[in-house]
Amino acid sequence: VCLSQIGLILILYVVGTAWGRMSLARFARAVAPAQVVAVSTQSSLASLPVMIERAREWLGVPQTSAGLVLPLAVAVFRITSPVANLAVCLYVAQLNGVDLSLSALVAGGLTAIAVSIASVGLPGQVSFFAAIGPICLAMGLPLGVLPLLLAVEVIPDIFRTVGNVTADLAATRIVAGEDGAGEDAAPETDPAS
Incomplete structure (x- = not known):
């Protein structure tokens, strides 16, 4: 079960970077904090505030898109x-x-x-x-x-939640499409540093 989830997460990275039109490194840095919350809580809902923040600051998704797509994704999109x-x-x-x-x-x-x-x-x-x-x-x-x-x-559920959070952020970036500020607007370094 865990291997199936790891395979799906790897596919989500490919989908998120290809259709989200951004580099793998930038996408990985963008989703990492939300994935950490997902691992520690096993809850996509608990990861939602971090996902909204990362979608805006790192994925270049407008607040309106992030505020609509992410809560909807958390509620029904459990890939x-x-x-x-x-x-x-x-x-x-x-x-x-x-x-x-x-x-x-x-x-x-x-x-x-x-x-x-x-x-x-x-x-x-x-x-x-x-x-x-x-x-x-x-x-x-x-x-x-x-x-x-x-x-x-517990162990497979950690991978499920990480996969769902990754999918939610990838979907949000893809849905934002051209409306998003794109890769150029995302910061090169963590804004907190």
Whole structure:
């Protein structure tokens, strides 16, 4: 699950820099403080103030765009959830020796997307059963092992939150597009230094 999240985060860096039209180094410096908050709190919502600040000061996103796109993204755009939740279900299938058909995989993928949109942005330990259970049921998987997996949910949830924060900032920069001040307006050094 963690490897799937790391892969997704790397893809988000590529997307954020390519479509956001900025250098990898600048994007990485811009998202790093929000990622630190994400690691320490496991909450995209707690990272929101830092994300708004970094979007304005480092990504060149106007206040109006940052103030609209980021709260909306935090509320509904959890790109890492379908990937992570489906990875958990694939692990459950492997653990129980269940061979999944293409229809089970499609049902699981569609359910994972629906659950991620409908779920509340709470730490994974709180929403674990509500997020994973429906996907397992759609794929015909047993639920008995889920309480054991909850014990190690903290580590994958850190990667999920970092990925969501990275995706939210990338999406905000991309949405700002030409309205943003662009790479030239972003500071070369941290304004606090």
